[in-house]
Each structure stands twice: as C-alpha cells, then as structure tokens.
Amino acid sequence: MNPLTVTPISECFIKPKHIVDEAKQPYYLAPWDLVMLSVQYIQKGLLFAKPPKTENQQGFKIMDFLEDLKQSLSLTLVHFYPLAGRLATSKSENPPSYVVFVDCNNSPGARFTYATVDLTTSDVLSPTYVPLVVQSFFDHDRALNHDGHTKSLLTIQVTELTDGIFIGCSINHSIVDGSSFWHFFNMWSEIFQGKGDDVSISRPPVLNRWFPDGHGPALSLPFTHHDQFLSPFEAPLLKERMFHFSSESIARLKAKANAESNTNKISSFQSLSALVWRCITRARNLPHDQVTCCRMAINNRSRLNPPLSPDYFGNSIQALKAGVSTAGELLEQNLGWAAWQLHQAVVSHSDENAREFLNLWLKSRFIYQIGKLFDPHSVMMGSSPRFNKYGNEFGLGKALALRSGYAHKFSGKASAYPGHEGGGSIELEICLSPDEMTALESDKEFMDVVSPSDKELMSG
Structure with a gap:
C-alpha cells in the first residue's frame, strides 16, 4: 500500500x-x-x-x-x-x-x-x-x-x-x-x-x-x-512552505518599518505584509516598470456604520488593494515606505468604502473568478493571526500545527496564522512557483526576519 x-x-x-x-x-x-x-x-x-x-x-x-x-x-x-x-x-x-x-x-x-x-x-x-x-x-x-x-x-x-x-x-x-x-x-x-x-x-x-x-x-x-458564472480554478505547480516569525522578530520588523516612516502607527501585520510584498516581488525578478500590488483581506464588520457584531455569521470581507507600485519603485524605496502604503489603505477603509463596493455590485452584479481576481505579479495576504486557532482542543491537548487544503492556492498567496507558541508570533503559509520559492529562500531581507528555529518548530 x-x-x-x-x-x-x-x-x-x-x-x-x-x-x-x-x-x-x-x-x-x-x-x-x-x-x-x-x-x-x-x-x-x-x-x-x-x-x-x-x-x-x-x-x-x-x-x-x-x-x-x-x-x-x-x-x-x-x-x-x-x-x-x-x-x-x-x-x-x-x-x-x-x-x-x-x-x-x-x-x-x-x-x-x-x-x-x-x-x-x-x-x-x-x-x-x-x-x-x-x-x-x-x-x-x-x-x-x-x-x-x-x-x-x-x-x-x-x-x-x-x-x-x-x-x-x-x-x-x-x-x-x-x-x-x-x-x-x-x-x-x-x-x-x-x-x-x-x-x-x-x-x-x-x-x-x-x-x-x-x-x-x-x-x-x-x-x-x-x-x-462558474469558472473552475486549477492551481499551477506550486511549492508551499510554512515560515515562522518569532514575536521578537516581528517586534524588530515593526520598529524598523515605523522608524523608516517616522511614525508609530504601522502595525505588526502591516510591517510583515510589506516585507512579503517586497521580497516576493524581488524573487520574481519583475521588470522595473511592472505594476504590482499587495492585497489584504479586510474585515468590514467594525467598519460599517452602525457596525456589525464581531459574531456576525457570514461574509463581511473584501480583498483590499492596499498597496500599488511598480516593481522598481517598491524595491528602491525602503520597508517603511511600503508598510505606510498598506497602513494608509487599511485605516482609510471605512463604511463609505464598503458601501461603495456594495452599490457598484447592486448596479452590476458579478461573481468573483479566482483566476481573474489575482494577477501573477501581485501578493495576497489572507487569513489572520488574530483568529483563535490554537485554542481549539478536543481532549487531545493543544494542536501541533495548522494546515490548509487545496483551495485558494496560487503564486503569491500568503495565509497568516498565529505562531504555535503565541505571544505575537506569526506563521505564514506561502505559495510560490518552484523558482520563485527558491529565490525567496535566498533573499537576505526576508530570511533575516524568519525565525532561525523555523525548521525545528516545523518538525514538532
């Protein structure tokens, strides 16, 4: 067998x-x-x-x-x-x-x-x-x-x-x-x-x-x-890897992004998303004038006026185009520049923005197509390290790890999970083509932030 x-x-x-x-x-x-x-x-x-x-x-x-x-x-x-x-x-x-x-x-x-x-x-x-x-x-x-x-x-x-x-x-x-x-x-x-x-x-x-x-x-x-309106999606050949970021590493990354933007408003996740956007763009070796964007799944519950309950059951999300740049400008600027773009997009997403999407949809009703929604030059940050994932126990103690299935996998998709040890640590599930993954693993800016215990944690 x-x-x-x-x-x-x-x-x-x-x-x-x-x-x-x-x-x-x-x-x-x-x-x-x-x-x-x-x-x-x-x-x-x-x-x-x-x-x-x-x-x-x-x-x-x-x-x-x-x-x-x-x-x-x-x-x-x-x-x-x-x-x-x-x-x-x-x-x-x-x-x-x-x-x-x-x-x-x-x-x-x-x-x-x-x-x-x-x-x-x-x-x-x-x-x-x-x-x-x-x-x-x-x-x-x-x-x-x-x-x-x-x-x-x-x-x-x-x-x-x-x-x-x-x-x-x-x-x-x-x-x-x-x-x-x-x-x-x-x-x-x-x-x-x-x-x-x-x-x-x-x-x-x-x-x-x-x-x-x-x-x-x-x-x-x-x-x-x-x-x-239905369009089946087949994922291309991908490599999928879990990257671990300790709470200390995340804190240093956040401090760097804020210092470079002369602010204290950029969040940990915005800093990490900016890093992923920059480093995957570099790994792809895109032309200098190629437009790339960083999309982020954003929760509309608290942004509506009046807000929805945090326990509202259903979909209340959008894929926010948080950062847009040419590959050349993104890599010539620093981490803080990219993170500030993401921060501004997130904090300015309001009831008005959410309703604008809905009004457009009501006038011309469409269905998302995965193959058309995300382009091969961009990055999509999905899921959230804020969700209570390791708190689920079924008489077996704390889970060893989180994993996902086939769904929604394409080059440039990153899903964020809380780190196993908690405390603000994060695990990223990143999907890339084999060549892009090899290049990312050789990217010094990225790997300097990845926890050195990455492999040890993954093995147990």
Whole structure:
C-alpha cells in the first residue's frame, strides 16, 4: 500500500440535535456571500498528537473519540444550523433571475468522514515543504461553493495517523468568511469540552444576514444558468512552505518599518505584509516598470456604520488593494515606505468604502473568478493571526500545527496564522512557483526576519 494514500473508512451525516424554528425558513445570502459562488470552500485543519498510553489506561480509542466529535457537532449545529443545509436556487428566464439561498429542510446534514493514513506527524511536519498528502486530509477537493447545491456545506474529515489525529474542516465560503469559520470551530471545541447534552455557548452567532438599505433578502443574480458564472480554478505547480516569525522578530520588523516612516502607527501585520510584498516581488525578478500590488483581506464588520457584531455569521470581507507600485519603485524605496502604503489603505477603509463596493455590485452584479481576481505579479495576504486557532482542543491537548487544503492556492498567496507558541508570533503559509520559492529562500531581507528555529518548530 502507498503510505501517502488516505484510506476512507466511514462517512455519515450529522444533523442539529434539535431544529429551531428559524431553520424552517429559507436562509438568504447577502452580496458578500453571493460573490463567492465560484470560489472554493475554506479548508483549514489542526494536527494533534494522540495521547500517550499509560499503565493504568487502555489508551486512546478512536471510535469513542469519533462518537464524542459527532455528538458535540450535532449540538453545535443547533446554533449554526445553516451549516447543516444545502444551497437551493429559484430562477426564471425572463427577465433573467437566479436567487440562491440555503435550504435547511431538505438536507441530510453536515458530512462527517473518518479516514486513515500510514504516516506519522513528523512525516507531515518535518519536510521543508508542505506534503501534497495534506490536501487529502480535507473533503470537497477543488469544489466550488455553488456545488453546495449537491454537496454538504460543512464537512469534518478526521484522518488518523499512526501517532496523531488531523481534524480537517471544509466550509462553504458563500456561508462563512474566516472570522465565521473560526467562530464555528471555537464554539464546537467549547461544546466538546463541556461534554453536556444541551450546551449553551459563550458567543452565539448573529445569524441575521445584513443587507444594504432597501435591498434583500432575496437578491437576484442576472443569470438563468450556473454555467454563465462558474469558472473552475486549477492551481499551477506550486511549492508551499510554512515560515515562522518569532514575536521578537516581528517586534524588530515593526520598529524598523515605523522608524523608516517616522511614525508609530504601522502595525505588526502591516510591517510583515510589506516585507512579503517586497521580497516576493524581488524573487520574481519583475521588470522595473511592472505594476504590482499587495492585497489584504479586510474585515468590514467594525467598519460599517452602525457596525456589525464581531459574531456576525457570514461574509463581511473584501480583498483590499492596499498597496500599488511598480516593481522598481517598491524595491528602491525602503520597508517603511511600503508598510505606510498598506497602513494608509487599511485605516482609510471605512463604511463609505464598503458601501461603495456594495452599490457598484447592486448596479452590476458579478461573481468573483479566482483566476481573474489575482494577477501573477501581485501578493495576497489572507487569513489572520488574530483568529483563535490554537485554542481549539478536543481532549487531545493543544494542536501541533495548522494546515490548509487545496483551495485558494496560487503564486503569491500568503495565509497568516498565529505562531504555535503565541505571544505575537506569526506563521505564514506561502505559495510560490518552484523558482520563485527558491529565490525567496535566498533573499537576505526576508530570511533575516524568519525565525532561525523555523525548521525545528516545523518538525514538532
């Protein structure tokens, strides 16, 4: 048997422990949700070590563990009931109308799968580059969000390694953004640890979808068939590597960016994003006059007026074009210059900017296409080191590492995670072409900031 083959063992569907009245009505999607229909699922997961055997214990029992996960998931879905539904569409030909919503009544529920693989946690963590087998730790490989008409909106895949457990979570990106993804994961962990039968949660999701004034809830798209707006995306040949930045290294980088800009306002993440933008641009050896930009995923919840709750469940994000420059100017200027551009774009993104995007969308309704959204000369900073990712425990202690699936991988994509040790440390998952990755690894400006314990941390 090929040790890199993930073997499916079982699957089932999980419904909410009980049905709330709200789940009996159509659950409509807002503009920031609908634009995601041709994008892929969010796929993030945590790798845990199996508990060590002791003389007084029979050891870890996978079937008991799976049952506990299923029971707690069923309780969690009471609060997050849209994740147990399926997409549905009502449409008409004249005029063209295509209304997508979540149907929570005609669905088998969320999918739960169990698989095994003949690998150790070290086999996953010790290689310099993330092994391709990790993509098999997630369901809905290459699926588009529109596929949620026939596929589950949420799948939990538990993959058992010889000495570890990987819990991979795939959620439809038309239903959640990163904030809502980790909100769900956090509450599932909270319920699992509570071991109760009817568990309340510390942060109930705000499920009422937010719509611009005078619009909604049934927003129509100007199509009659999904072939008119769906565009499958195949990632090019990439190398994917986790780079670790200690809290001390991040602090020095932030101090440098602020000193060079004669300010104290530039954040740690803006400083790191500027570094990534500069160094990947250099690694690509772009022509002096080639335009390049740095995009950042920005959360609109707090920027709207009045603001949305931090626990608003759904999409409330935009890919902000935070920095734009020619390759020559970006590299001739210093880190502080680039970081100040990003800082200004972030702080000036307001209720007015968010509503301007929505007004334009309402006048001419479109669907994001990954292949067209990001150009090969730019950088996209995704996810966030602020999300509570290592706080998720399922009776196995703190996770060893975070990893992601196939979705949304292209050259220049960087996803930010909190460092394993906390304290302001950050891990970046960077995807580049093989030649670009080799050049980045030889870039002194970049590697001087990467923690020297990078490889040691990745190996355990």
